[in-house]
Amino acid sequence: MPRKDQRRWGECYLRGLMLDGRRKSIQPMAERLPDGNMQALQQFVNQSPWEWEPVRRRIAERLCGVITPEVWVVDDVSFPKCGTASVGVARQYCGALGERANCQVVVSVHAATDTASCPLEWELFLPEEWASDHQRRRRAGVPDEVGHVSKTRLALGLLAAHDLAVPVIVADAGYGRSVWFRTALEERGWSYVMAVDPMEVARLADAKPHQPAYSGPGPPTLPRYREAPRSLRTFITADTSFEEVTWRQGGKGTMTSRFAVLEVRPSGKEATRTAQEPAGGRGSWDGVLPLRTLLVEQPRDAGEPTGYWMSDLPADTAVADLVRWAKMRRRIEHDYRELKHGLGLDHFEGRTWRGRHHHVTLVTRRTRPRT
Template sequence: MLTIGERFRRPEPRRRMRDFVRGLLAPLPRKNSWTIAEHAGDAGPDGMQDLLTRVKWDDAAVRADVRELIGRQLGDAEAVLVIDETGDLKKGRHTVGVQRQYSGTAGKIENCQLAVHLVYATETTHAMLDVALYLPKSWCDDPQRRAEAGVPEQVRFSTKPQLAAAMVETAASAGLPCRWVAGDEVYGNDPRLAARLRALRLGYVLSVACSHQVSTGLGVYRADALAAGLPTAAWQRMSAGRGAKGYRYYDWSLVALPRATDNHGGHHWLLIRRNHSTGDLAFYRCWSPQRAALHTLVTVAGCRWKIEESFQAAKTGLGLDQHQNRRWISWHRWTTLAILAHAFLAAANANRNRPDPAGLIPLTVNELRHLFNKLIIEPTRRHTGPLLWSIRRRRHQARAINSHYARQALIEQ
């Protein structure tokens, strides 16, 4: 609250903001304005709903404060900015950005909402940094849906790589210490994103498809064809980082691409990963202003998994995907507060990899959240009558049921 408190001029919204984030940190079975308000000891959900809708505050400014906090607490000159999107399955068509589209979370085409996230990753920790909601072209070209969802007039259609480039540029322009960018094929297959990163003098390790074309001294080849011709001596086995069950060992090969030159100079490579058990291949297009060792590029490639850990922690523990917000501003505010809660835990746990004299494993973000709730939140939080909240919930549900039946009766007639 010392980090973001200046964004609120009055004490009431500051208190509600504090209580809202406490609710996100608490182990509630389901997180929405109702459950968070009950946890905070409020008499009703109106205050928490107002915080997401009517109270004046700038979610982009709060994310800028989060970026400053992360840079101050976790800043590392060798840090990696990891980009990826996550999808939330939805019903209906009125929630902002929802349509039938491919979701990597579901692994298929679903009715869902997609958002591009940016995570700050160092050797020891990682924290959620920024977010941009992906608004499909069908939404951008529909004035009625935009108006109903409160989409700002200045918002235009942007691809996921364009959204990622804007977030990375914002972070770099703000002076956040970082050197690398990592992302999957959605971002590696977009040459404009790679060009923008080179202009920012940020090295990158971006996944590309097996059909990706690379220029070598002997001509232009597909990435998989180039890998097939590599001799046995071209492969080295090394770890891409720690996993839940040990180090993640793969066979790696690095091919320099001297013909891949542009106005930004630097060094281009094709990094190839081979699973030593199945033989499956993965390909990465790499660039750096200075020469980089194979081990460095492998480490950056391995950092991409850290965004999945951030998604898991934010969804299971902080309610990132439990929002019930249909409109543009309320969606961004909820997501911003989940990012704030995750950044708080990461910053508070920045020294978790120091050796423990008792031989314990380092504190995890989830364990820190559990301890913070038990030792800090619960002893100080206000309580309200559970029967009053039961009556309020049942009254609200009764009104909703009556409204649905009344609307159905009008349609049937």
């Protein structure tokens, strides 16, 4: 931070986040701090023009150097809010409450291993109703260039925000069900293991398209598959071979389950469209959908699978590695819990775009890699 007063109040705000106390909003922090000044802290967080992006980049470099992450986890966290003035607030699904409610949603990327994790990047999701509400945008200080962008596109921007080497990317089905998102990661050379919806459709690995005979005037008929795509859950039969895998030691003992690995060809309109684009368009496409690796979990005492993950890693990747990476997504729940309960991630009471980004950056600055 370039100015002495910014550094002073930044250090003061960080101490306030670390001190014991139920609330980590500005007024109670200022009252607990011997040198606290509510007006100065308000100005530092909500109005001071310091840039948060370079601060986060530096934090990410230092934290990744400490824990050497095996995966980056993509997810989002919600903050229930009253009223309509706080930036990005809308009635939408709120994970904190498990239902639709008035809330803010922030997309995040975290670095993780089996034994440690820490947040790297954040971006506020701006609902569609905010895109054209100029009065609300002006009051909340939303920059003119910021509009409504899907969470998957926000996540892609966060992943590309650093010059760090990107390891395997993992996410829940909220992101994994987007074929566009998975394809965008592949185009950038990033590997992933993402949870997917069992109702997503695919074809067998050995399925081949055929070229129908030309039947008269008009453009040639495009290659097509003879059989219809099937949902992923139909790929698991009594003959499917499962392997028992242990991926970590949990608080209640060893975490073990059965997993199967299959090769499939994701299908459907979005998968077909994304497969056509690299070929130069619909007319140049040979009709072959790409192979992907499907990881399926079915515990021994379960009557059907309990989890599905799609990956662009080859099918001969060690099953233990696929399982370990897929299961590392759990660490983000530990991060959110510690950031909320210990550092006041959800205690910010300001309403502005700048204030929200400043607060989550300062909370991240006080994070120590959780082990």
